[in-house]
Amino acid sequence: MILYDYVLSASCYKVRLMAALIGKTLSLHAVNFHPAQEHKSPEMLALNPKGTLPILQDGDTVLTDSADILRHLTAEHPEWRSPEDDRWLAFASDLNNSLGLARLHDVISYEADIEKARAAGVAALRKLEAHLTEQRFDGLIFLTGKTPTIADIACFPNTALAPDGGVSLDPYPSVRLWMRAIRSLPGFIEMPGIHRLHELAHPA
Amino acid sequence: MTATIDNHWYPVAMISGIQAPRETLLLGKKITVGRERGTCWVKDASGNALPTVERFGHLWTSPGQPNRDLFTIPEADSPGRRLVDVGSVKVKCSPLRAVENFLDIAHFPFVHTDILGAEPHTEVDRYDVKIREEVDEVWATKVKFFQPQAAKSAEGGITTEYMYRVPAPTCSVLYKTCPPRPGEWDVITLFVQPLTDEWCEVWPWMALYDDDSTMSEMVSFQQLIFMQDRSILENQLPRKLPLDPGMEVPTQADMTSVAYRRWLKKIGYTYGAQLVAA
Numbered sequence A: 001m002i003l004y005d006y007v008l009s010a011s012c013y014k015v016r017l018m019a020a021l022i023g024k025t026l027s028l029h030a031v032n033f034h035p036a037q038e039h040k041s042p043e044m045l046a047l048n049p050k051g052t053l054p055i056l057q058d059g060d061t062v063l064t065d066s067a068d069i070l071r072h073l074t075a076e077h078p079e080w081r082s083p084e085d086d087r088w089l090a091f092a093s094d095l096n097n098s099l100g101l102a103r104l105h106d107v108i109s110y111e112a113d114i115e116k117a118r119a120a121g122v123a124a125l126r127k128l129e130a131h132l133t134e135q136r137f138d139g140l141i142f143l144t145g146k147t148p149t150i151a152d153i154a155c156f157p158n159t160a161l162a163p164d165g166g167v168s169l170d171p172y173p174s175v176r177l178w179m180r181a182i183r184s185l186p187g188f189i190e191m192p193g194i195h196r197l198h199e200l201a202h203p204a
Numbered sequence B: 001m002t003a004t005i006d007n008h009w010y011p012v013a014m015i016s017g018i019q020a021p022r023e024t025l026l027l028g029k030k031i032t033v034g035r036e037r038g039t040c041w042v043k044d045a046s047g048n049a050l051p052t053v054e055r056f057g058h059l060w061t062s063p064g065q066p067n068r069d070l071f072t073i074p075e076a077d078s079p080g081r082r083l084v085d086v087g088s089v090k091v092k093c094s095p096l097r098a099v100e101n102f103l104d105i106a107h108f109p110f111v112h113t114d115i116l117g118a119e120p121h122t123e124v125d126r127y128d129v130k131i132r133e134e135v136d137e138v139w140a141t142k143v144k145f146f147q148p149q150a151a152k153s154a155e156g157g158i159t160t161e162y163m164y165r166v167p168a169p170t171c172s173v174l175y176k177t178c179p180p181r182p183g184e185w186d187v188i189t190l191f192v193q194p195l196t197d198e199w200c201e202v203w204p205w206m207a208l209y210d211d212d213s214t215m216s217e218m219v220s221f222q223q224l225i226f227m228q229d230r231s232i233l234e235n236q237l238p239r240k241l242p243l244d245p246g247m248e249v250p251t252q253a254d255m256t257s258v259a260y261r262r263w264l265k266k267i268g269y270t271y272g273a274q275l276v277a278a
Ligand SMILES: N[C@@H](CCC(=O)N[C@@H](CS)C(=O)NCC(=O)O)C(=O)O
Pocket: A009, A010, A011, A012, A039, A051, A052, A053, A054, A064, A065, A066, A067, A093, A096
């Protein structure tokens, strides 16, 4: 399986992380998203006319949405699936359009209404905090239950990277506990801005 | 703003990335950058043309009257090197903090874990640092450090030798052992555009010997490294770089930083610096 990948993309990291957690090796093809905008090159547009990353190629199958890719990777891993996943995969897309956009604006100068993006991000984080707090009252750590599913993997990256876009995670203790739980999963891998658990406790 | 600060050259764009005219900030003031018929231009807020230099894949300008040419990197011109436009990353930190972090090797095992450093190899041996008066630059040489993955081109851990050079207040150039050609130096730079005194656009650039990696792989590697530093830089306190000796107790590893601060103070470069103890 080939992942057309950009090292700083939260959406690509979802795929790398999911694959690592189920022990699947991906062949990574680095795409120069920034500064060269290689994802808009004719070769890449031939593969994905939307001009976005990630793209997963598995034989003749080409998938261009991280939610579809997470479903594809875990097709034989029912333990990573829950009937509640779909709603959270949609929510992950809201996180990407708010916190994710604020981050691309702040880091690589993406065009955005930054105040609006941050406000939408904060609204999403409040929803996440409320849900995870309820889960804790029920003794559940993850979004859909006692064990993690693709829902958690889809929502984790843009949440954890919120400070890159100028949104603090200080007000969300349940979110922070949930992120810790994800970072302590066996096989967890990091990305720039998301450090592994036992190292350097710099403010996340 | 004093002439001491205005009269330096600053990076303001990657030449290959200039399309439509783009507004940006330099030292807190609005400027516009563009290109016409292959020639780059920069204008200040009143529409006056500012001086330009095109070098190292980047466009440089100055709001003042630079009294010397922009520095050169002769090593980067040698044939066979691949010149890597890494693109920019914006960081909410003092431009001087960004340079200082680039000069510091002691953070490698903790921030660039298993790539540029790894425990238990955390010791930095004694090395040489001086201000080279004849060129007015800070140089650190004979810096040696164990690195698990020194570059995209490295296969396994090696002890890397470094030389660090500060040729301008917001620029640093490092020379490090080139994994596929141990007799040569790889060149990696950090060109910092001070948007304001606590906000910068950082333009890394590289001139490497590497015949195997794709351009995208080399860009990714450097962006990965730099983004590992970004959150640390945004959380550093005090926000501005203290230039008064005695405020922070230096260790052996910090000798380059000490020399850098001393040199800034000597040349009167105070933008993004703090002179009074906070
Ligand atoms: N719905 C997509 C969104 C992914 C996404 O936002 N990708 C960004 C990179 S981080 C992208 O390709 N953007 C292209 C563009 O903005 O033109 C998914 O999750 O797969």
